[in-house]
Every structure is written in C-alpha cells, then in structure tokens.
Amino acid sequence: MRLSALALVFSLAAACQSGETNAALVPPRPSSYESVIAPILQQRCVGCHGAERAKGGLRLHTPVAIRAGGASGASLVAGDPASSELVRRLHLPLADEEHMPPDDKPQPEPTEIAALERWIAAGAPFEGEVEGLSVPARKPQPAASIVPPADPAALARLRAELVHVQPLSAASTSLWIDFAAIAPRAQDALVTELLAALRPQVAELALARSPVGAGTLAFCATLPGLTRLDLRDTKVGDVQLARLGAHPRVEELVLARTAITDASVDQLLSLPKLRHVYLWGCALSAESVARLRARPGLAVDFGDTPDAAIAQVEDPPKFTSDLPIPDLPPAGDPNAPVNAACPVTGSPINPKYTRTFEGRVFAFCCPNCPGEFDSDPAKYAAKFPGSR
Amino acid sequence: MNPIHEHYLSLTRRRFFGRAATTIGAGLGALSLGSLLGGSNALGAQDTALPQGPHFAPKAKRVIYLHMEGGPSHLDLYDYKPELRRRFNQDLPDSIRKGQRLTTMTSGQSRFPVAPSMFRFQRAENRTGGVWLSEILPHTASVANEIAFIHSMETEAINHEPGITFFQTGNQQPGRPSFGSWMSYGLGSANANLPTFAVMITQGQGNMQALAARFWGSGFLPSEHQGCKLRSSGDPVLYLKDPPGVARLDRRRMLDLVGALNEKEARESLDPEVDARIAQAEMAYRMQMSVPELTDFSDEDEATLALYGEDVRKPGTFAANCLLARRLAERGVRFIQLYMRGWDQHGGLPGEIQLQTRAVDRAQAALIKDLRRRGLLDETLILWAGEFGRTVYSQGTLTETNYGRDHHPRAFTVWAAGGGIAPGISYGKTDDYGYNIAENPVTVHDLHATLLHVLGFDHERLVYRHQGRDYRLTDVSGRVIPELLA
Numbered sequence: 115m116r117l118s119a120l121a122l123v124f125s126l127a128a129a130c131q132s133g134e135t136n137a138a139l140v141p142p143r144p145s146s147y148e149s150v151i152a153p154i155l156q157q158r159c160v161g162c163h164g165a166e167r168a169k170g171g172l173r174l175h176t177p178v179a180i181r182a183g184g185a186s187g188a189s190l191v192a193g194d195p196a197s198s199e200l201v202r203r204l205h206l207p208l209a210d211e212e213h214m215p216p217d218d219k220p221q222p223e224p225t226e227i228a229a230l231e232r233w234i235a236a237g238a239p240f241e242g243e244v245e246g247l248s249v250p251a252r253k254p255q256p257a258a259s260i261v262p263p264a265d266p267a268a269l270a271r272l273r274a275e276l277v278h279v280q281p282l283s284a285a286s287t288s289l290w291i292d293f294a295a296i297a298p299r300a301q302d303a304l305v306t307e308l309l310a311a312l313r314p315q316v317a318e319l320a321l322a323r324s325p326v327g328a329g330t331l332a333f334c335a336t337l338p339g340l341t342r343l344d345l346r347d348t349k350v351g352d353v354q355l356a357r358l359g360a361h362p363r364v365e366e367l368v369l370a371r372t373a374i375t376d377a378s379v380d381q382l383l384s385l386p387k388l389r390h391v392y393l394w395g396c397a398l399s400a401e402s403v404a405r406l407r408a409r410p411g412l413a414v415d416f417g418d419t420p421d422a423a424i425a426q427v428e429d430p431p432k433f434t435s436d437l438p439i440p441d442l443p444p445a446g447d448p449n450a451p452v453n454a455a456c457p458v459t460g461s462p463i464n465p466k467y468t469r470t471f472e473g474r475v476f477a478f479c480c481p482n483c484p485g486e487f488d489s490d491p492a493k494y495a496a497k498f499p500g501s502r
Numbered sequence: 503m504n505p506i507h508e509h510y511l512s513l514t515r516r517r518f519f520g521r522a523a524t525t526i527g528a529g530l531g532a533l534s535l536g537s538l539l540g541g542s543n544a545l546g547a548q549d550t551a552l553p554q555g556p557h558f559a560p561k562a563k564r565v566i567y568l569h570m571e572g573g574p575s576h577l578d579l580y581d582y583k584p585e586l587r588r589r590f591n592q593d594l595p596d597s598i599r600k601g602q603r604l605t606t607m608t609s610g611q612s613r614f615p616v617a618p619s620m621f622r623f624q625r626a627e628n629r630t631g632g633v634w635l636s637e638i639l640p641h642t643a644s645v646a647n648e649i650a651f652i653h654s655m656e657t658e659a660i661n662h663e664p665g666i667t668f669f670q671t672g673n674q675q676p677g678r679p680s681f682g683s684w685m686s687y688g689l690g691s692a693n694a695n696l697p698t699f700a701v702m703i704t705q706g707q708g709n710m711q712a713l714a715a716r717f718w719g720s721g722f723l724p725s726e727h728q729g730c731k732l733r734s735s736g737d738p739v740l741y742l743k744d745p746p747g748v749a750r751l752d753r754r755r756m757l758d759l760v761g762a763l764n765e766k767e768a769r770e771s772l773d774p775e776v777d778a779r780i781a782q783a784e785m786a787y788r789m790q791m792s793v794p795e796l797t798d799f800s801d802e803d804e805a806t807l808a809l810y811g812e813d814v815r816k817p818g819t820f821a822a823n824c825l826l827a828r829r830l831a832e833r834g835v836r837f838i839q840l841y842m843r844g845w846d847q848h849g850g851l852p853g854e855i856q857l858q859t860r861a862v863d864r865a866q867a868a869l870i871k872d873l874r875r876r877g878l879l880d881e882t883l884i885l886w887a888g889e890f891g892r893t894v895y896s897q898g899t900l901t902e903t904n905y906g907r908d909h910h911p912r913a914f915t916v917w918a919a920g921g922g923i924a925p926g927i928s929y930g931k932t933d934d935y936g937y938n939i940a941e942n943p944v945t946v947h948d949l950h951a952t953l954l955h956v957l958g959f960d961h962e963r964l965v966y967r968h969q970g971r972d973y974r975l976t977d978v979s980g981r982v983i984p985e986l987l988a
Contacts, residue, residue, distance in 0.1 A: 165951075165960050166982050176962050276788075278692040278834060283559040283958060290563075294834035295693040295792075322832065346832075346876055368877035392877035417875035421644035422926075425632050426625040433590035433618060433902045441595040464593035464613065479593065480612040 145247040147177070147240045151233050154226045154250070155180075157285075158215055177240040192238040195231040204230070225250030261287040261314050261339060268311035275308060288317035288339055293324055302329030313337055320344040322368070331357035344368040346392070352377040360384040370417070371395035376402040388412055435462045442477075451477035457494040458483040471495050555689060556958025561922025561988065562883035563692070565685060565957070566827050566838045568866060570888035571666065571711060572845030573914075575907050577894060578619045578855055580915035581653055581936045582634030586618035586894065589935075590902070594895045598935050605660055607848060607897060608908045614895035616935070617905040620852050629926030638859040641867035647926040648870050648879070649919045650986055654930025654939045657890050657911045657946055662711040662846070665889030665911070668946055670717045672975045679721035679966070681950065682837035684975045685957065686720075686727040688964050692834030694785065695792035697730035697739075699837040700830055702823040704734075706844015707857035713841055722968040729839060732826070734818025738797045742790055750790070757783055796829055809872060811864040821865035828872050831882055845888055849898045849906035870919055879920050883956055887916035887949075894935045913939045916949070922956035924988050947980030955982045 172184025351373030394417030456479035626646035718729025813821035891914020892907035
C-alpha cells in the first residue's frame with residue numbers, strides 16, 4: 115500500500131513536472147566560441163547581421179550563418195585572419211565606407227578585435243576551447259548603467275522558497291521576480307527579507323494576490339531599478355501606496371482590485387516615469403480617472419476600455435452568378451461560350467466543358483452534361499437562340 | 503575505500519559526463535542539464551546560477567494558445583469576400599485552383615461550385631481602418647482593437663493529424679517537441695507548484711478528430727517538459743489526490759521518511775537523479791494543495807463569470823477553460839493550451855459553425871478583456887489558430903444557406919493578441935476567392951519564429967542537440983515578421 119502510494123506520487127511528478135528548475139546552467143567553456151566570440155558578434159554586429167536583418171547578405175548570429183558568408187562570399191578564412199573579409203573591414207579606417215561596424219555605431223574595443231583574430235587564426239572552431247582566448251576586458255561603463263551581478267546566496271534563498279527569479283534577458287543582471295507560487299504567505303517580512311540583498315537587481319516585481327502592505331512598499335521605494343510593480347489583488351490602499359514615494363524609475367504599476375481610492379491620485383501623478391497604471395476594481399471617481407488620463411504619456415486602464423465600434427454592417431447578402439468567370443475567353447472571342455448557364459442543368463457553367471455546335475460554343479457545368487447535349491444538340495442549342 | 507562505493511562513484515561520473523556532453527555547448531541546450539537534475543544542488547554551484555531564459559528582453563512572459571481543432575472556415579469567420587456572392591454556384595476556375603491537391607473527401611466531386619458565406623459581415627473599428635468580421639463573432643469584434651489578424655496563413659498539411667502536428671511541433675511527422683515543451687525548456691516555470699505547460703480540451707459540436715497526447719508531448723526534450731493535461735471532470739490532474747485512507751499528514755511523513763532515505767543515497771552515490779526524485783515528489787505534494795485552489799471558481803465575482811457567459815459554470819466548456827486559462831496565467835504557468843474540437847464542417851457548415859462560435863466567441867473576447875483589465879494582457883501572448891482553413895467550393899450539395907467545405911491548407915486566417923503583438927491590425931491578403939495568398943504569405947515556421955521573438959528567443963538559437971544535430975522549433979526556416987510586432 116505504502117509503496118503504491120509512493121509510485122503514484124512519482125508518476126504524477128513525471129507526468130506533470132513543473133520544470134521549476136530550468137534555473138541551473140552549466141557555464142560554457144571559458145575560452146570557446148560560445149563564451150567569447152558569440153557575445154562580441156551579438157553585441158556589435160547582430161543588430162544588422164542577424165535573424166531579422168542581413169545587411170550585405172551576411173548574418174553572424176549562428177555558426178551556420180557565419181559559415182554561409184555574405185553577398186561577397188565567405189566573410190572569414192579559417193586559420194587566416196589577414197585574408198578574412200570580416201577582419202579587413204574591422205581594420206579599415208573609420209571613414210572608409212566599408213568599415214565595420216558603420217562609423218556612427220558603437221565600435222568594438224581593440225581587445226575584442228584581437229579576440230576575433232585569435233579565434234580565426236585558431237581555425238574559427240565553433241566547439242571546444244581555443245588557447246589564449248578569453249573574454250576581452252572592456253572599458254568600464256558609466257556607473258549608473260551598471261547593475262552588479264546578483265548575490266548567488268540570495269538567489270538560492272529565493273529559489274528555496276519557490277520564488278521565481280529570472281534575468282530580464284541573457285545579457286542582463288536585472289531581475290524579474292515573481293512570488294506567484296507562494297503568494298498567500300508572501301508577507302512584508304518575508305518579501306523584504308528575501309529581497310534585501312538584491313536591491314540593485316530587482317527590476318520587475320510581481321506580488322499579486324499576496325498579503326503585502328506598507329512595509330513592502332517602503333522597501334520598493336529603495337529599489338533603484340524597479341520599473342514594474344504588480345500588486346494586483348492585494349490589500350494595498352492609499353496609505354500603503356504612499357510609501358512608494360516619487361519613485362524615479364517605476365513605469366508600470368498594476369493596482370487592479372486593490373483598495374486604492376481617489377486619495378492616491380497625487381501619489382500616482384508624482385511618479386515621474388509612470389507610463390501605464392491598472393486601476394480596474396478600485397474605488398476611483400470618474401474625475402480622478404480623468405485627472406490621471408489628462409497626463410500625457412500615461413495610459414490608465416480602469417477596466418472601462420470601450421468595445422471596438424461597429425462601423426458598418428453589410429446588407430443581407432443576395433446570391434447571384436453575374437460576375438464573369440475569370441477563365442472564360444472575353445465576349446466577342448469566337449471561342450467564348452454563348453451561354454452562362456448550363457443548357458442541361460441550368461447551373462453556372464465551367465469553361466472546361468464545352469461543345470461547338472453550328473459554329474457556336476456551348477459550355478456546361480460538369481463533365482457529364484456534354485454527353486447529354488450530344489444526344490440532342492438542336493434541342494439544347496435552341497434554348498440559346500441569340501449569341502452573346 | 504569501499505570498492506562498491508567507488509564503483510558507484512565512477513558510474514555516476516560517467517553518466518554525468520555522458521549527459522553533459524549532449525547539452526553543454528549547445529547554447530540553450532545547457533539549460534536542459536539543470537532541468538534534468540531537477541534543480542538539485544548536486545553540482546554545488548548550480549543552484550546559484552541564474553536561468554538563462556530568453557535571449558533578449560521578452561515582450562510576453564507566457565502564452566495562451568487557443569487551438570481550433572478541425573480547421574475553422576476562414577471564409578465564414580474572418581476573410582470577407584463580398585464579391586463571391588456574385589459567383590454563387592459558379593465553378594472554381596482552374597486558374598485559381600491551380601491543380602491544388604484535394605482530400606479524398608472531395609476528389610471524386612464532378613464540380614467545385616463556389617459557396618459564398620451565408621453570413622453577413624460587419625466592419626469593426628481597429629487601429630488601421632477596421633476589419634470585417636462575420637456576424638457570428640460579435641464579441642470577438644468588440645476586441646478587434648487588440649487583435650492582429652493574419653489573413654495569409656499557409657500550411658503544408660491537408661489532413662488533421664499532420665496539420666496539428668505541424669502547428670504544434672514545426673514538423674508534420676510526429677516525434678518533435680511541441681511549442682509548449684520548447685517554452686518549458688527555454689523559460690522554465692514561474693510557479694514551482696504548478697505544471698509549466700498545461701493543456702485543456704473542450705469537446706465541440708460536430709465532426710471531431712482524435713487528439714493524440716503527443717500533440718503536447720516533449721519529443722526528444724526531457725519528459726518534464728511535456729504538457730500536463732487538466733481534466734474537466736473528476737480530479738483535474740490524475741493521481742493527485744491521496745488515496746482513500748491516506749491523510750495529508752501521513753503523506754507528509756511518508757515523503758519525509760523517503761526523502762531522508764533518498765538524501766542518504768544521494769550523499770553516498772552522488773547520483774543527481776536521486777535529488778531529481780526528491781524534488782519531483784515534493785512538487786507533487788505541493789500540487790496537491792495548489793491544483794484544487796486553482797480549479798475552484800468560487801472566488802470569482804458574478805460580473806466576471808457573466809463576462810465569460812453562462813457556459814463558464816460548466817466544467818470543460820471553452821468558457822470554463824478560458825477562465826481557467828486566466829487563472830493559470832495569473833499564477834505563472836508559462837504555456838496554456840486550449841483545444842476546441844469540432845470545426846471540421848464537411849457538410850451542414852452554416853448550422854454547425856454557429857454552435858462552435860456560440861461556444862467560443864464570448865469566452866475568447868472575455869479572456870482578452872479580463873487579462874487586459876488585470877494588467878496581464880501586455881505580458882501574455884494569445885494565439886488563435888486551427889490547423890488549416892476550408893475550401894471556397896462546397897463539399898456536397900450547395901444551397902444559399904447550406905453547404906460544406908473541405909480542408910484548405912493554402913490560405914486561411916489565424917490571429918494573435920497581447921504582449922508584443924501589433925494590436926488592431928490585419929496582415930496579408932487572399933485572392934478574390936479566398937483560395938490563394940495574394941500578399942504576404944506566413945508559413946507555420948514564420949509564425950513560430952515571430953512568436954518566439956515576442957517571447958525573447960531568437961528562433962535559430964533556441965536549439966536542442968539530438969542524434970548529432972541541433973533541432974529547432976522552426977526546423978531550418980522561418981522568418982520573424984516585423985509587421986506583426988508592436
């Protein structure tokens with residue numbers, strides 16, 4: 115009995131595994147195409163030479179594409195950087211028309227060009243390691259744009275609590291964090307404790323259906339990179355929302371079915387970057403909604419989006435067969451049939467099935483009717499005394 | 503050292519490297535290793551690594567895919583051809599048919615008479631001059647502002663089985679992973695208490711084809727990525743409830759005990775599969791709590807239920823499944839697939855198609871509206887598609903108010919809405935007969951490439967190495983269609 119119950123649990127898990135843990139990742143080998151070359155091409159070239167655009171017929175986003183070359187043939191010669199078109203163009207003077215990337219675009223660092231050359235010199239392999247190849251050092255970027263990588267221990271904590279965390283994109287250190295799995299027990303204390311070490315990274319935070327309150331909103335006010343905050347179906351009201359202050363980055367705020375009232379309008383208008391706010395199910399007056407909507411660039415979803423208007427309704431259709439059949443020879447052509455309806459059945463004709471009788475062409479609706487016509491052509495032809 | 507233990511260790515190491523070799527270096531393929539291990543910390547560093555996730559910032563975080571099984575008639579729903587009313591019962595010209603292959607259901611017909619739609623059309627305003635929709639889709643018309651209609655869809659398959667397989671997996675022959683499995687593999691779950699890829703089926707009114715579980719299978723991807731079917735009657739997920747006589751506390755104790763034994767085993771053998779087992783058992787235990795709450799609509803207010811229509815109270819209807827889809831979306835399920843069966847109207851189409859549209863029209867519009875007001879539509883990609891369209895010529899007897907239509911792969915309409923999709927547009931055109939594509943053809947691979955793009959993936963880099971080569975959802979073609987992007 116116990117064994118079979120266990121088997122059930124396991125078979126269930128196998129059938130409906132949640133894939134919760136795509137989290138893990140084995141890093142690619144440090145000196146490979148994957149870890150060194152692909153990111154350079156991705157950042158510097160793929161915008162014009164990738165899946166969506168293929169300037170000069172060249173795409174550089176996958177090994178297959180790189181091997182295929184561009185309009186003027188192979189862009190690289192494995193083992194010989196000096197004869198590789200790609201390298202030649204990187205080294206051309208900036209003013210040269212053929213210089214890559216075009217002069218108004220961000221240019222690769224010399225260290226990046228060196229890495230590309232080393233890789234090509236080593237035979238441009240897409241698998242395995244290349245000796246001496248390493249991720250090139252970059253000039254430090256302006257401090258504001260750098261989000262440091264997240265603390266691994268803090269991420270592990272989140273995952274252990276079943277909170278979803280994911281970078282915004284492969285190249286980003288900013289995070290989307292979603293408490294959906296544990297919403298009912300995501301209290302202020304838990305949320306702020308779990309996120310405390312991730313302040314710089316939190317960009318999108320979903321706390322829908324959770325019991326969060328003032329503590330979490332005060333904490334959110336201290337998240338420098340927060341752009342989207344989802345508080346749908348929470349008890350958050352005006353007092354709690356006020357704790358967010360005039361957050362400088364928040365763009366989207368989901369407050370549907372919360373306790374927000376007219377008193378929060380000024381608070382919302384104080385958010386300088388706010389683009390979209392969802393307030394369906396909140397006790398807001400029409401005036402308050404109008405005040406919010408008066409702000410340029412702010413979309414307010416109050417659940418009152420009008421249905422698309424019906425601009426035109428067709429008259430009840432009439433069915434006829436009066437349009438000329440495209441494949442018929444034009445009227446006047448000696449091969450044009452004289453009739454539009456089949457002499458045998460009265461159905462519309464198909465120009466494929468014809469007979470010529472006394473110099474006039476008759477068409478039929480189907481392959482069977484010409485035979486019937488042949489049995490007494492004069493009788494059927496008499497139905498069409500005139501010609502077309 | 504204990505020789506048996508040593509043997510264990512080397513076995514596990516070999517297995518580990520064997521598996522790793524198939525995944526490392528294949529770009530996203532690397533992800534699958536982590537998934538195989540069920541997120542355990544067997545590799546030490548692993549639970550501190552971030553999921554790779556999408557290649558670039560996604561516009562949508564999840565998908566709701568409404569598959570209309572049977573092949574809905576684009577001519578009676580979306581593709582407005584008023585001039586056909588003046589070609590009633592004329593034969594389809596050879597210059598239009600161009601020798602197109604026919605199914606065996608109409609290849610014996612002596613005539614191919616043009617059957618104009620008997621339904622009136624109305625022009626709903628959208629963001630680009632309006633779109634003509636059939637009178638039997640009044641609710642869908644009300645959300646025309648949100649929808650991108652693709653009138654120039656084409657497929658290669660002419661029968662249901664290969665047609666659905668092609669739409670689901672990018673290949674007509676069975677065996678490849680389904681779209682939802684690719685998403686599960688690429689994105690992972692956003693809610694560890696629920697399946698990542700959920701499938702729900704609504705029985706239609708007319709002719710229905712078999713739906714094989716492999717339409718939501720994971721092919722050669724690890725099996726945890728396969729779709730999980732939620733049933734509409736009885737237990738939503740099979741084997742979820744504790745058997746009679748087993749209390750939840752007993753189950754907990756059992757899991758703790760087995761878990762302790764497993765952990766001992768894991769420490770000794772270092773076999774990551776043991777940790778995977780522990781994780782799976784724990785997940786099943788959590789689902790015991792989360793699934794009943796999910797399928798219980800008692801916390802929905804009357805106005806919301808009314809939005810979806812009366813049917814919503816009957817489990818398994820399209821309306822109920824649309825509401826369930828919204829609840830799954832809210833809870834972080836990545837890929838939600840609804841199958842609506844019964845669009846295969848070879849005869850008696852006008853009557854049958856109205857039964858179908860009555861079942862879907864209000865509910866699908868409600869789904870869009872409900873997601874929109876909750877702030878979920880911007881992050882959710884909705885796709886509405888059958889496996890093909892239907893012929894302009896009648897199958898069987900034609901009258902003004904009764905006709906049938908055969909399968910038609912060469913041109914038909916599908917639509918998308920939500921995150922990252924250009925709202926309120928029409929893309930592509932068919933010829934005067936609604937038979938061939940006149941402008942901007944969209945292949946199944948193009949559609950997949952475009953949807954993957956919205957979800958943050960370069961379709962050429964979402965790959966999995968199998969039998970010595972990289973496989974993609976888009977096989978070896980596919981083009982992102984920029985006009986469909988917001």
